[in-house]
Amino acid sequence: MDKLVISGGKKLKGRVSISGAKNAAVAILPAAALCDEVCRIENIPNISDINLMCRILSDMGANVKMINNNTIEIDPTHMISNSAPHDLMKNMRASSYLLGVLLGKFGEANVCLPGGCDFGVRPIDQHLKGFSALGAECNLNGGIINVRADKLVGAHIYLDVVSVGATMNIMLAAVRAEGLTVLENAAKEPHIVDLANFLNCMGADISGAGTDVIKIRGVKRLKGTTYSIIPDQIEAGTYMAIAAATKGDVIIENVIPKHLESITAKLEEMGIDLTIDDDAIRVSCSGRIKKCNIKTMPHPGFPTDMQPQITALLSTADGTSMVNEAVWDNRFRYIDELRRMGANISVDGRVAVIEGVDKLIGAPVKAVDLRAGAALVLAGLCAEGTTTIESIHHIERGYENIIEKLQNIGADIKKISCEDDKSGESVG
Numbered sequence: 001m002d003k004l005v006i007s008g009g010k011k012l013k014g015r016v017s018i019s020g021a022k023n024a025a026v027a028i029l030p031a032a033a034l035c036d037e038v039c040r041i042e043n044i045p046n047i048s049d050i051n052l053m054c055r056i057l058s059d060m061g062a063n064v065k066m067i068n069n070n071t072i073e074i075d076p077t078h079m080i081s082n083s084a085p086h087d088l089m090k091n092m093r094a095s096s097y098l099l100g101v102l103l104g105k106f107g108e109a110n111v112c113l114p115g116g117c118d119f120g121v122r123p124i125d126q127h128l129k130g131f132s133a134l135g136a137e138c139n140l141n142g143g144i145i146n147v148r149a150d151k152l153v154g155a156h157i158y159l160d161v162v163s164v165g166a167t168m169n170i171m172l173a174a175v176r177a178e179g180l181t182v183l184e185n186a187a188k189e190p191h192i193v194d195l196a197n198f199l200n201c202m203g204a205d206i207s208g209a210g211t212d213v214i215k216i217r218g219v220k221r222l223k224g225t226t227y228s229i230i231p232d233q234i235e236a237g238t239y240m241a242i243a244a245a246t247k248g249d250v251i252i253e254n255v256i257p258k259h260l261e262s263i264t265a266k267l268e269e270m271g272i273d274l275t276i277d278d279d280a281i282r283v284s285c286s287g288r289i290k291k292c293n294i295k296t297m298p299h300p301g302f303p304t305d306m307q308p309q310i311t312a313l314l315s316t317a318d319g320t321s322m323v324n325e326a327v328w329d330n331r332f333r334y335i336d337e338l339r340r341m342g343a344n345i346s347v348d349g350r351v352a353v354i355e356g357v358d359k360l361i362g363a364p365v366k367a368v369d370l371r372a373g374a375a376l377v378l379a380g381l382c383a384e385g386t387t388t389i390e391s392i393h394h395i396e397r398g399y400e401n402i403i404e405k406l407q408n409i410g411a412d413i414k415k416i417s418c419e420d421d422k423s424g425e426s427v428g
């Protein structure tokens with residue numbers, strides 16, 4: 001079991017380049033299987049969730065070729081299976097996108113209930129509601145979901161909950177349906193727009209992505225294309241919060257500032273200096289940050305995937321802040337770990353009340369999920385002394401080269417394996 005060891009208290013300075021968006025890439029890779037030609041996808045983040053998705057597609061007969069660290073070619077012409085490999089699927093939420101893809105491609109999909117970060121109940125009823133409206137029968141048997149249709153026909157679908165996953169999955173199935181699908185109360189995240197743009201490059205006819213009504217006119221055939229994925233909004237936000245927490249001065253490069261507006265607005269409210277350029281944001285911070293209240297919401301609201309990092313940042317703010325998690329039932333499991341580092345945070349249901357402390361103190365902690373892990377990295381980097389973080393596989397699911405990127409801006413962070421750990425107990 002690998003761990004991260006961080007010696008905190010360094011002011012970070014320099015430049016960080018943001019990788020491709022994980023939550024776009026995990027949908028776009030399987031979407032490539034909808035055509036019968038080769039797709040070349042660029043700016044793919046080199047992270048474990050992507051490796052897993054590539055293994056799933058290979059296992060189903062697709063030819064997945066790594067051109068370099070961030071470019072993949074997918075040739076789905078020999079894919080014949082409508083069943084996704086269950087052992088690989090159960091670890092990944094985005095594996096549910098294979099339901100829409102296989103239903104669109106073969107008229108049938110067998111996929112096990114998806115895994116992913118544990119934030120309490122993670123239903124997929126809205127995905128299934130969409131597939132049913134398109135004419136599919138949906139059955140759950142022994143943890144495997146079977147969706148099947150003789151013919152998919154466009155429909156008018158209203159989502160009861162704004163869901164990224166359901167919006168993407170319904171788009172994936174509807175691109176090959178007969179006629180027009182109108183999806184109302186759709187999610188509007190940048191990765192929804194990226195998936196729609198990719199599908200349109202393949203010859204789909206989708207309009208309205210990025211608004212809450214998406215129209216998808218089904219087409220008979222999709223063709224191969226070359227496509228470059230957008231930068232990761234959450235990775236960018238994480239480095240912005242890290243720059244501020246360490247009282248640093250960091251230029252975050254390769255970003256789309258429009259995608260970051262809810263985050264930049266809140267950082268400015270905390271008194272953090274931002275210089276926003278066309279594709280870069282400079283973040284600098286000297287004094288203590290100001291308290292701030294935040295409520296997570298679907299895009300364009302403040303993203304839930306930044307909630308743990310921002311809570312960690314506010315743990316040393318001047319005054320009392322409140323963070324309301326309005327998307328997930330149970331996304332505060334990491335707070336106990338921050339408390340080990342001296343944070344003064346109480347949680348009541350979906351609300352965390354953060355009494356800012358003067359400083360955090362390094363401690364042994366454990367990443368309970370991906371963004372919780374990122375929050376602990378932030379906490380470790382600004383804390384006094386040494387922090388060790390266990391279960392870093394969660395962090396590796398979503399942050400490309402996080403250690404090197406942080407070392408390049410002056411952080412004292414390294415990964416140790418179990419053996420190193422035994423030989424070097426002085427580390428802790």
Ligand code: EPU
Pocket residue numbers: 023026093094117121122123124125126127128161162163164165166187304305327328329370371398
């Ligand atoms: N929901 C339902 N029914 C459904 C689907 C969702 O009630 O059929 C509810 C959920 O319980 C939740 C809310 O709707 O309360 C939003 O869920 P959504 O479907 O939007 O989430 P998701 O598609 O499962 C994606 C990201 C998550 C991110 C959420 C919200 C991917 C692979 N995952 O999950 O990202 O938190 O959207 O923005 O895109 C992460 O990257 O760390 C991460 C967890």
